[in-house]
Amino acid sequence: MFSLGFYYFFFNKRTSLISRGSTFRIVADATARFDYGLTYPLTYKFQIPLSSSGIQVWKKDSPGGSYIQLTEKTSPDIFNGIEAVRFDYTLGYAYVSILFPQTSDSFYVKFIRNNGDGLTGVTFLNFTQYYDNRVSAAVFTMDDCGVVQLSDFETASDTFASKGVWVTAGFFHMGDFTAETWENIQSKIDNGYIEPASHSMSHLPMSDDFNVGESRQTILDNLTMPPLNKKGSKEYLFAWITPLSKYSEVMQAKVGEYKYLTNVAGFGTYVYEGIFPVWDEISGLYEHWDRYAFAESVSLATMNAQFDSDHAAGKIYHLGLHPQNVSWRADGDFPLHLDYVKNRTDVWYVGMGHLMVYRYATEHIKIEIINTNFDEI
Ligand SMILES: [Zn+2]
Known part of the structure; x- marks a missing residue:
């Protein structure tokens, strides 16, 4: 229950008791x-x-x-x-x-x-x-968005935008990015339906803090966040995608320290539940969670069936993908899956970090x- 706060009655002598609603x-x-x-x-x-x-x-x-x-x-x-x-x-x-x-x-x-x-x-x-x-949510998260995979990222971004489906893009190997790389990424973000995320600097947990803070700062320094990641002049990065599906309590604590809200860890590492992760009091963010699969590893029929199952159960459908491993031809399995999922009035199409900032705000x-x-x- 929410407290009622207080009732405020205002009597305006000039206009008498005009009801304003x-x-x-x-x-x-x-x-x-x-x-x-x-x-x-x-x-x-x-x-x-x-x-x-x-x-x-x-x-x-x-x-x-x-x-x-x-x-x-x-x-x-x-x-x-x-x-x-x-x-x-x-x-x-x-x-x-x-x-x-x-x-x-x-x-x-x-x-x-x-x-x-x-x-x-x-x-x-x-x-x-x-x-x-909405009855259910549809979340897509892309790993391995870097220089080598830039054209695949661009094609993926255009495909998601053309279908009106949001995707969370995890950038990595950002030490290799040139000014032109950032500009190309920025143009896709500005085109809509892309939520930036960090997929670490090196893709390897080389340092004690897993580059959690450095990768966040690199993204914020080089990109203008989409409006759903901005409050006035302050910008936010909500989503961390763990490299190589690795997870540790030290990493989770660092992700929380740098004010990410969510940590996803590959797939197959944990049981896929399709529900909101719970708040992790110790690390100060939501518990790490998992995706149903990577799109390139499952068939169109399998993806569609999982979507139907999660949709019917009122769950969060969450699929990962590597843009360089997916066929982006119009008749490829993944574009056809997006065609199956898109344009539903009872589905919430949302980036992973946006999903979790909504959750956090409502709490x-x-x-x-x-x-x-x-x-x-
Ligand atoms: Zn990766």
Whole structure:
């Protein structure tokens, strides 16, 4: 349960008791916001009166700011990682997906009718497990994105973007990158659907800290992160992909120390569960987890069947791949698998780090509710 915070009643003598609707103030934990940005839109599930219609949701970033209406999406729309509201008028729910402001840890949301009247009887229920209350999530993580594999990375990036499916790209051997390498990678990131990740500097755990910090800093120094990894001028790198499927407690502790949120370890090392890993209190990030397989090692039929199984069970489908080992021909197994997976309205297409920052945020946000029918906030 979330605490109610406080109720705020405002009597405006000039305008008398004009109903402005239900307003909510959302406040993030300041430390969590600083450490991890909380840069992915979170989906707040509100109860709205049954049989309502024509509702609008507006937000503003500060008490003195202006309200902006959120874009309404409907269930046939394909969208991921954006601000939007989707209503289920039949069951009386509003799924409100909102980003925190760039420069503040709090914001306001209000519900009004199309005619401008306030809407009463709105209640915050909970965060949805997956963005926009999707049934399941689809996560793809690419290992071994480097100079030698650059053209494969580029082809992979174009393929994912053309299909509207997010992928997390793990860069490695970054000591070999030239300015041109970084520029080529940047252009693919700017094209969308790519979440950068570290796959270590050397691909070998050569040093005590496994290059965890150095690789993070190298990426942040040379790339402009996508908007979902940025808060104001501060940039975040959430995802670490363990080289050679190696794992140790020392590595996990380093990954946590450098404020990554998630550590994935190849495949076959651990049992694939397709569920959120739990928080690791000792190392300060989520527990390491595993992928179902590498795409190049399984058949199209096998991949599709695993996706169907995870989708039906409401799980997180998580597949790894090495871009240089996959056929990118349109009739190759992996592009055909993406065709099978893509464009589903009940699936959340999301990078691995974005998935986990969503999870983290929903566990670390205080909801202070300012709920008034006479709101001038
Ligand atoms: Zn690798």
